[in-house]
Amino acid sequence: MKKFNSAISCHSSNISFLLFLIICLTTPLFAQEPSETPPPPSAPPQVNVPEVREMTLPNGLKVVAVTRQNVPLVTVSLLIRRGAEQENQTEAGLANTTANLLLKGTEFRTATDIAQQIEFLGGSLNSSADWDSSTVNLNLISDKLGRALSIMSDSVIRPTFPAKELALLKKQTIDGLNVSLKQPGSLLSYVADRFAYGQHSSNGTPQTIVRINKNDVLDFYNKNYTPENAVLIFTGDISATQAFNFAKLFFSSWEKYKPNNSIKNLEFLGGLQSPPRKNSEIINRMLVIDLPDSGQAAVGYATKLKTGRIVCGEKSGNEINCSSSKIYYPASVLNSILGGGYSARLNQEIRLKRGLSYGARSNFDWRGFNSNFIASTQTKNESAAQVAELIKIEIQKLADDSIVEDELIPRKAVVTGGFGRGLQTNNGLAARLRDIYLYGLNPDELNSYMTNVNDVTDSQIKDFASDNLKGGDMIIVGDAKLFMDDLKKRFRNQKIEIIKADNLDLNKDTLRKR
């Protein structure tokens, strides 16, 4: 409790603004201490990357274990090295529907049984598909793992894909999509998939989801969910021996499904054709999706990369040796400079200097042999054009200018620090291991990650930017009447396409219903 004394109290409301400033701004009220500089750090601590153990079951399932026993929790992550890239555009969402439906019924359990039994153990079991992988993820207290693994393996090995579950899942997915399509930020990413990357969204569209039938799901499952396409990853409070024994007990009965279904042919991981691009300019095309009464505008610059996460050598038998592509680490540092974190350039320019957004970010969506890049933000409709211009300038700077050490060093620390923190949770560690095993990389890369980041040079970043980031598309989703005039003024020589949100058709190359 403080003693009440009104001598110099700045919270009384009758002090005039001017007087207030004099009292409170020019003299520190309480502590008459001299100016200080922050105490410097002591010697940096060691970061330890845990040891990775692996084995392969006779059916071809690779099993990976990393032990860490500070908390009695364990994560089990089943990685299927197949995803939405295996589906046609007309069946977009099939990989994700298949993944979701795995947990909705087996020969021995109904959907409700699965949910009840897992949740009774205090655990969570989730499944989803990404572009080139599908994942089933289990998190729970380690002493309950055996019980939960029996449910997880049952779901993965013996799913029945009940028709009524498929019908409900489709309805839920379509309702969810309809909500996303009214939100400028998520609508932007759906549009970018089709328009800038020439791909379909792995979530599908209401029109593709409605068409999915049980045979499609079964077919997708049979082709892709096989032990030789999968990696089972254990992290946390479990020894490697225990993990391998559990894997044998619960996953040995998973049969190699079809003799002709060999390991994923990595060369086909291309997706659809990239749209044509001209590399001399930063912006190739500009597209506005007019969403009347939208509470904000989403602004994004999106482009597809010519290179992906990895490069691979010759195939020998079923094994292909792959390593990180030359661009992976330079691009990771570039992202940190441009839009990976609070103090990155986009956030500096758009949020910190101008107050135009709550946050601006960039991101690489890594895929095997081609990857997607986006720099995006949300802003009030009135400043959409200004923000588009700021994003363009930042891309241009990366392609034209070198980066000074004073910027490069801290932005590398953001990447390595984030990597280190990620490894501290079982889930974060499992995610890193999925990245390694999805792309056939050597797990030693976890140990060399920080060195690889620190070895990136400013010229590698500049070369990467001028080769890869130019010639992308600027997409704005928002209430067009509030920014079109400004947009035309700021981008005088740029052709601008406009599509009304209610005339948008994500199933068509033209993006238009009519």
Place this chain on the structure above:
Amino acid sequence: MRKILLIIILSAFGLTAFAQVRITPLNIKERTLDNGLKVISVQDKSNPVVTVQVWYKVGGKDDPQGKSGFAHMFEHMMFKSTKNMPNEKMDRITEDVGGFNNASTRDDLTNYYEVVPSNYLETLLWAESDRMVNLSVDAENFKSERDVVKEEYRQGVLANPYGMLFQYIDSLSYKVHPYKRGVIGNLDELNAAKLEDAFAFYKEYYCPDNASLIVVGDFEQEQLDKWIDKYFGRRKNPDAQIKRVDVVEPERTQVERFEKFRPNVPLPALAMTYFAPPSTSLDIPALEIAEAILADGQSSRLYQELVYKQQLAQTATMFADIRIDKGLLAFYAIAAGGKKLEDIEKAILAEINKLQENAPTEKEVEKAKNKLITEILQERETVNGKAFAIGEAIIYKNNAKAVNEDVAKLQSVKAQDVQNVMKKYFKENSRAVIYYKNETAGGKE
């Protein structure tokens, strides 16, 4: 083949009760400096990182009159210049060295937190101590950061089809308590805020005896204590008393109904709220179990009944928003395509009635406990999570060591206790109901 499977399944589902989970208690060192600053530390050397956090007992409910959203906006200002640090210096000594920092404002609290490589511990202690008293944000930065907060409002409330519904949950559930304003406030009242308000607010609430310093991670205790004495011991409290909210929200005695419209709402939604007891109430653990039974996971009652069996809702959930004063027990549902809010409301009421008429099964209670205890463990994976658990215990239970009692308290809840709190807090006439629908250019749908 079949035989093997059967064995696996039987072994997995023996009905033996589980050994009760043991969570290693956090080894909390607690002391209070002469200036009233509470200091809580937990050594954890599993990773070479440390978190430094300062939790202030001030939040959205303390916004100045007519300036809703102020406490949160002020939190943004705390990253601007101080006497000894230029703007965003905090990022230079966290983000730039591989750590991170952030802050958050809730109705009852504001917290500032950093996670850094442990060799930066002293630097961060110095910095948090500096911005406790030496803030010197100027008019230009104040305005620019206010614009950021307005964008945060637009992003969360205006651009999100259901964002405004969550504003209505606060503004329509409370009649007199300042909780009704919501932490984010609104654009007009954010515009009304001035730089002098910021300094008045700062002087009133940002002082050692209104704060708790929490340090968790890789440190040596003796060294830590010395640094804390050095950097925080010198901070003094202003000679004025902090104004505390003492408004008492009256009980609701009849059902109150509201209908609200917003553009770009693809599916109608509803919210229904009851008042929760204050955070120190002994009924909280039973309410948490009730919340888990109703709403946690796909085997929860609301999901099973509304989403899965009757297929009335795309989302149906409930959350216990526990606060220092009366909080909210809020149901929230988005209709499935073509379904009516009236039917959803009836179905939710039916679920409430069931739990009032019959206690949940032992197995359901066990399931809820397992879920909640697993969540507590998951929070303990990181130094940041541990410090957050401690901070919440301080603010909501006035006792840092309450973190070590959470599990035992949950374990002691019985099925009958759940039925009792359902009867006590979910009385038919004490609810507020909000229907939230699409507004089109031509009118209301």
